[in-house]
Amino acid sequence: MYDVIIIGAGVSGCAAARELSRYQYSTLVLDKCSDVAEGTSKANSGIVHAGFDNEPGSLMAKMNVRGNAMMEQLSKELDFPFIRNGSLVLCFDADDEYKLEDLKKRGEANGVPGLRILSGDQVREMEPNISDKVTAALYAPTGGIVCPFNLTIALAENAADNGVEFRLGTEVTDIKKKDGFYQVVAGGEEYSARVVINAAGVYADKFHNMVSEDKMTIIPRKGEYCLMDSTVGDFVHSTVFQLPTAYGKGVLVTPTVHGNLLTGPTATDIDDKEGVNTTAEGMNELLKKAELSTPNLPRREIITSFSGLRAHRPEHDFVIEEVDGAPGFVDVAGMESPGLSSAPAVGQYVAEIVQGILPAEEKTDFIGTRKGIPQMRYASFDERKKQIEKDPAYGNVICRCCTVTEGEIVNAIHRTLGATTVDGIKRRTGAGMGRCQSGFCNPRVVEILARELGVDEEQITKKGPGSQFLEGYDKEGIRA
Ligand SMILES: Cc1cc2nc3c(=O)[nH]c(=O)nc-3n(C[C@H](O)[C@H](O)[C@H](O)COP(=O)(O)OP(=O)(O)OC[C@H]3O[C@@H](n4cnc5c(N)ncnc54)[C@H](O)[C@@H]3O)c2cc1C
Missing domain, CATH: 1.10.10.1100 (BFD-like [2Fe-2S]-binding domain)
Structure with a gap:
């Protein structure tokens, strides 16, 4: 019997695990993949959003602004790369400039500091590769970039150093509500816990719906990217967005913390929760859109493409709460963007909820820091x-x-x-x-x-069973 079982070792599950490891809980993290950060947390823009585009009062807005403020200190404690490079939202038509003002007001209502409207010339002075067609931009100095998998790995390692158990390659197939606890069936074994945290990304609806009559729907919303070589990592210095659309924050051009240049994502609702292929149409669409912002985008320097799936809920807000009618079952669901930016705050928020359900003492020997690999x-x-x-x-x-x-x-x-x-x-x-x-x-x-x-x-595999490099072995790694 564990105190807490967390389903999902993405950034949300690992942030929760790290915060819970401050307390006297026995905690188990289960993930179907062979490593942490194999879901959406490995394939996204890696932006620590300032927090100006979320609806004021929403959980997204609160978690984003709080997570952004926490990221710098966390990056020092856990030794992962984070750069506060600032972000720009470009406007291409003087008639649309009121939308920048609206975004600024919304950001201010959310508590985002330092927002400023810049003229087209000021933007080009800051970023010479930006289009002549830009008439104005919203500048957010608190925007940042982070390595999404280094962040997740750092959180997981620190949680494990503080006693959290991880069982990877262990797929959860069923959850049974018992008297005062839950039985979680995973990898053919049964695990019990008083509290279950559902941080299963695009599959969070499946687990929510196992314990609740009030059904949840999560739609995988695919985003495709092109990554360019580190030879052009300084093509832009800030993260360059365009005015947002109904499908989200639109196509961006950004440096990465590893010194590459990244452009994307597209936004297409799909049915397949494993559908992370890239497409020629997606690439063409995102390159065309990116070239509106930066017409001389160095296409020749593209070294790879990838895609990730947003866990989109039609209601478009995070759900981080104990489920009605399922005491001890906590959803961390609908974690689309800005889920990465919010992760430090989400971890704390989940720990507060668990403390309310199952109070525990803080540990006196919590290890607050972790050292990365010397690079x-x-x-x-x-x-x-x-x-x-x-x-x-x-x-x-x-x-x-x-x-x-x-x-x-x-x-x-x-x-x-x-x-x-x-x-x-x-x-x-x-x-x-x-x-x-x-x-x-x-x-x-x-x-x-x-x-x-x-x-x-x-x-040896690329990413677990079924992805061997050398021939002669079947899916289980047994010689055929
Ligand atoms: C295209 C795109 C761009 C984005 N850009 C940004 C950005 O710039 N900034 C930002 O803040 N956010 C961004 N996001 C959002 C951010 O990536 C997510 O909010 C975050 O990664 C979600 O993390 P998670 O831990 O909730 O989910 P995931 O990382 O998906 O983790 C869920 C885990 O659950 C596991 N799981 C699922 N089913 C089972 C099962 N049956 N048994 C066991 N384990 C299971 C999976 O293997 C996975 O590891 C973006 C997302 C996308 C798709």
């Missing part, structure tokens, strides 16, 4: 020298595009909640994220994973 590409000559003296593997470069060393990869495997897949290595170290998209380093990463985990190379 040789960002280190000074002296830091590199010191690290290589300590461990020569930090001098052996495996990923040439991103200068990721063997030492970093080995660290990623053996740390708390260590990587067991090639994607897990990629997200923790950046190996394979460069221009060649792992063409050179993939076989070396497979080799190191097999060596360090003590398994055959044929058993």
